[in-house]
Amino acid sequence: MSGRLPVNLIIGAVLVALVVGVAALSLVWTPHDHAAMTIRNRFQPADATFWLGTDQLGRDIVSQLMVAARNSMTVALVAVLIGGSIGVMFGLLASALGGWVEDLIMRVADIGFAFPALLFAIMLSAVFGPSLTIAVAAIAFINIPVFARVSRASANQIWTRDFVAAARAAGHGRFAISRDHILPNIAAPVIVQGTIEFAVAILAEAALSYLGLGAQPPSPSWGRMLSEAQTLMFMAPHLAIYPGMCIVIAVLGFSLLGDGLRDITDPRLKRRRA
Amino acid sequence: MAYFLIRRTIGFVLTLLTVSVVVFAVMNILPGDPALTILGIEASEQALENLRRQLGLNDPVHIRYLNWIGAALQGDFGTSHSFRVPVSELIVERLPLTVSLAISGMVVTIILALVLGVGAAANHGKPGDWGVMFLAQIGIAVPSFWLSILLILLFAVTLGWLPPGGFPGWSDPVGAVRALIMPTAALALVQGAVLARVTRSSALEVMRLDYVRTARASGFSRQRVLWRHVLPNALVPIVTIVGLQFASLVTGTIVIENVFSLPGLGRLIFQSISNRDLPTVQALVMLFAAIVVTVNFIVDVIYVFIDPRLKART
Numbered sequence: 001m002s003g004r005l006p007v008n009l010i011i012g013a014v015l016v017a018l019v020v021g022v023a024a025l026s027l028v029w030t031p032h033d034h035a036a037m038t039i040r041n042r043f044q045p046a047d048a049t050f051w052l053g054t055d056q057l058g059r060d061i062v063s064q065l066m067v068a069a070r071n072s073m074t075v076a077l078v079a080v081l082i083g084g085s086i087g088v089m090f091g092l093l094a095s096a097l098g099g100w101v102e103d104l105i106m107r108v109a110d111i112g113f114a115f116p117a118l119l120f121a122i123m124l125s126a127v128f129g130p131s132l133t134i135a136v137a138a139i140a141f142i143n144i145p146v147f148a149r150v151s152r153a154s155a156n157q158i159w160t161r162d163f164v165a166a167a168r169a170a171g172h173g174r175f176a177i178s179r180d181h182i183l184p185n186i187a188a189p190v191i192v193q194g195t196i197e198f199a200v201a202i203l204a205e206a207a208l209s210y211l212g213l214g215a216q217p218p219s220p221s222w223g224r225m226l227s228e229a230q231t232l233m234f235m236a237p238h239l240a241i242y243p244g245m246c247i248v249i250a251v252l253g254f255s256l257l258g259d260g261l262r263d264i265t266d267p268r269l270k271r272r273r274a
Numbered sequence: 275m276a277y278f279l280i281r282r283t284i285g286f287v288l289t290l291l292t293v294s295v296v297v298f299a300v301m302n303i304l305p306g307d308p309a310l311t312i313l314g315i316e317a318s319e320q321a322l323e324n325l326r327r328q329l330g331l332n333d334p335v336h337i338r339y340l341n342w343i344g345a346a347l348q349g350d351f352g353t354s355h356s357f358r359v360p361v362s363e364l365i366v367e368r369l370p371l372t373v374s375l376a377i378s379g380m381v382v383t384i385i386l387a388l389v390l391g392v393g394a395a396a397n398h399g400k401p402g403d404w405g406v407m408f409l410a411q412i413g414i415a416v417p418s419f420w421l422s423i424l425l426i427l428l429f430a431v432t433l434g435w436l437p438p439g440g441f442p443g444w445s446d447p448v449g450a451v452r453a454l455i456m457p458t459a460a461l462a463l464v465q466g467a468v469l470a471r472v473t474r475s476s477a478l479e480v481m482r483l484d485y486v487r488t489a490r491a492s493g494f495s496r497q498r499v500l501w502r503h504v505l506p507n508a509l510v511p512i513v514t515i516v517g518l519q520f521a522s523l524v525t526g527t528i529v530i531e532n533v534f535s536l537p538g539l540g541r542l543i544f545q546s547i548s549n550r551d552l553p554t555v556q557a558l559v560m561l562f563a564a565i566v567v568t569v570n571f572i573v574d575v576i577y578v579f580i581d582p583r584l585k586a587r588t
Contacts, residue, residue, distance in 0.1 A: 107285075111292050114567045118525040119559050123300045126547045126555040127311070203417055207529055210419050211544065223417075230423055230533075233438075237427050244420035251415035 009260025015253025019246075023073045026066035034063035035218055043236050052242055055225075056232055061239070065246055068220040072250065075214075076201035079136045083143025084194055090144065091151030092182060095159060096174040105148065112145030117204045121213045135214035139201045150193045154186040188265040195258035199251045206247045222247050278578060286571040293563045294346075298339050301556045307331075312355055312550050329553075342556075351557035356549035361557045364542060371441065372538035375454060376527050379461035383523075384516065386466035388505070391473025396500055398478060406470060413467025418526050422460040422533040429456060439534040457530045465519055465526065472515045476508040483507075509580055517573030521566045528562070 026034075032050070037057040044054040052061040094105040121138035128134060158164060159182065167177050208214035209223030217224070222243040229239035309325040310317070325331075330338055345352070351361035394406035430438035436456055442449035480486065481504055489499045528540030535541065539558055546554040 108292075111289050111296075113521070114289065114293050114563050114570070115296075116521050116525040116566070118528060119562055122528075122543055122547065122555065123297065123559050126550070126552055127301060130547070199415070203415075206417055207419060210417075211529065211532055213547075223419075226420060226423060230426075233423070233427060233431055237431065240420075240423045240427060244417070244423070247417055247420060248412070248415045251417075252412065255414060256411070 006260045006263045008256040009264065012253050012256030012258070012260050015249055016257050019069055019250045019253055020073060022066055023070040026063075026070045030060075030063035030066050032060035032063045034059065034067045034220055036060070046238075053238060055239055056228070056236070061242060064220040064225065065222070065242060068222045068225065068243070069246065069250070071215060071219060071221055072202055072205055075132065075136055075139070075205045076198050079139035079201050079205075080143055080194055080197050082136075083140035084147045084190070084197070086140075087144040087147025087149075088151040088183075088186075088190060090148040091153075092155055092178045094148065094152045095155035095182070096178045102152070106152065109145035109148045112142065115142065117142045118207065118211075121208050125213045130213045130216070132215050132219070135205055135208040138208070139204050142204075143197055143201075146197060147190065147193060150189055151186055154189045155182045158182050158185045188261075192258055192262045192265060195254055195261055199254035199258065202247065202250050202254065279575065282571065282574055286567065289567050289571075290564060293567060294343055294560060295339070297556060297560045297563065298342060301552060301559075302335070302338065312552060314550075346557070346560065352553040354546070354551050354554045356546065356551040356554070361554050364554065365539065365557070365561065368538050368542055370444070371536060372527055372531065372540060375457055375461070375530065375536065375538060376523060378454060378458045379465065379527065380516075380520075380523060382458055382462035383465040383469060383519075386462055387469030387473050387512075390466070390470040392477050392500060392505060392508075394470070394474045395477035395481060395504075396496070398481075403474075406474065410467040410471045410474075413464055414471075416464060416467075418460050418464045419529050419533050421463060422456065422530060425456045425460055426534075439536070441534075441536050453534070453536070457534050457536060460533070461523065461526050461530055465523060468519060469512065469515055473508065473512055476511045477504055480504045480508045510577065513573060513576060513580065517570055520569040520573075524562055524566055 037059055038054075039057065041050070041054050042056055044050050046053045050060050050062070052065070054060055055064070090105050090109070094102040117138045120141055121135055124134040124138060125131075155178070164177060164181055167181055172180070205214055205221070206223035206226075209221040210227045212224075212227070215221035215224055225243040226240060229236070229243070233240055307322070307326075309322045309329065309331060313321060313325060330341060333341070342352070349362050351365070353359070354361050354364055357364055390406045390410075394403040397403045426438045429436045437449075437453055439453075441453045444450055477500075486499060486503055489503050490496070494503075527538070528543060530536070531538045531540035532544055539561070543555060543558045545551075546558065
């Protein structure tokens with residue numbers, strides 16, 4: 001890890017810090033109440049009071065974008081954590097047991113890839129009615145096979161190491177070894193994947209909310225702000241610009257950060273770069 | 275090789291079966307009475323009972339599954355509650371639009387990605403390469419629906435060159451093509467960004483190989499070596515990603531149809547959700563998942579034909 005940090009890591013970290021910072025700030029402070037409607041103030045242009053103007057109901061855009069950032073981060077975090085934990089558990093299990101269990105788990109994971117998050121969200125929404133919980137469940141679900149694959153591939157490498165053989169010789173069981181030795185050693189690739197999946201989750205939440213399958217009114221969401229803005233495009237084109245820019249900044253930040261983390265943690269790539 | 279194909283085919287059929295079980299299970303076994311979902315809580319007990327009988331809800335679950343999958347294999351997906359016509363009719367009506375959009379999106383994606391990716395690799399380290407890499411990085415982060423909105427803002431609202439959405443029908447070919455330009459572009463620009471990156475890195479790997487230098491040294495032009503020697507050998511990872519991307523292309527089509535109000539299968543799925551039309555949603559989800567699985571299977575088979583090493587091994 002000597003030498004300069006990769007550029008994508010630095011840019012990614014700055015963008016992520018910006019988005020997470022704004023999201024955290026929205027917990028304690030926004031310029032205005034994000035939900036306060038003042039019809040008299042509708043479609044205000046950007047000025048000193050309303051930094052990016054107001055929407056069709058006179059709500060402050062900046063405040064809405066900030067709260068939407070928090071909502072988006074929360075959805076991504078919960079979905080990736082749930083899907084990631086379950087996925088890693090299956091990956092570790094597959095790697096520890098091998099044989100037909102491993103085959104079965106990996107086959108099922110393959111099948112999981114046949115369901116894009118959107119299809120899963122569509123099924124659940126048709127049955128239960130659309131809600132943010134369903135969006136989270138759908139995004140979490142598609143993360144399971146992703147993490148199962150990554151963790152199993154990394155775990156299989158660790159199982160061949162001498163210190164694992166030593167632990168086995170010392171009489172430790174497969175599950176104890178998985179927990180104490182394998183898991184800490186596959187943390188790096190799992191965290192890299194988690195960062196990248198975070199970006200994917202933000203994009204998925206935005207798309208689901210845009211389509212009406214995610215955040216429901218009045219909870220602000222970048223995706224839903226865009227779908228509302230689309231109906232007002234001839235009157236207020238600016239409403240269709242800012243939420244999209246927020247999505248791009250957030251997604252770009254997490255995917256650059258993930259790429260950068262991979263560059264510094266994966267020795268194979270480092271050798272190739274040199 | 276025959277062994278490999280047979281194994282893959284069995285795996286493909288098993289995957290399809292499992293997917294159908296999952297779709298059926300999620301749509302049917304999860305708590306809640308489908309009849310109640312369709313008719314709403316104000317429906318009378320008699321109406322509910324009639325609908326349950328009509329849907330075959332009183333049969334045991336496995337019989338219902340077998341009835342559904344058996345009928346579906348013969349092209350019968352049940353009857354839509356909201357449209358009151360067979361679901362297969364709805365699908366046949368809307369399929370051409372969705373397929374046209376998916377194919378034109380895929381073709382433009384591939385052309386875009388090959389030209390940009392190989393072009394960037396040929397100019398490795400120069401401004402052109404940086405430009406492509408920068409655009410590809412941004413393209414990955416831009417949601418297709420926002421790109422669509424920006425395109426509509428520019429080409430429909432501001433310039434007035436293209437319609438902002440809707441579809442005039444195939445009887446008006448010029449109008450149909452005009453209506454598909456922006457949806458195709460929105461789909462292809464986002465997908466192309468991912469593929470261009472893969473193409474570039476794959477082409478770069480191949481360009482380092484000795485035989486490329488030999489080909490150049492024996493007097494073949496730069497362009498010829500690039501397109502005739504580098505690209506074919508760089509294809510394996512590209513085809514992989516095209517296959518993987520197909521799933522996101524399918525979802526992309528669903529999203530884009532809704533952005534541009536195109537009356538295809540993606541629009542139908544959303545109308546069916548708001549109409550609580552469960553048989554239609556079930557049929558469409560199954561159809562989309564089956565398309566994804568089938569394309570992945572085809573990609574796996576194509577591998578064997580484009581990678582001679584795989585052919586030798588199997």
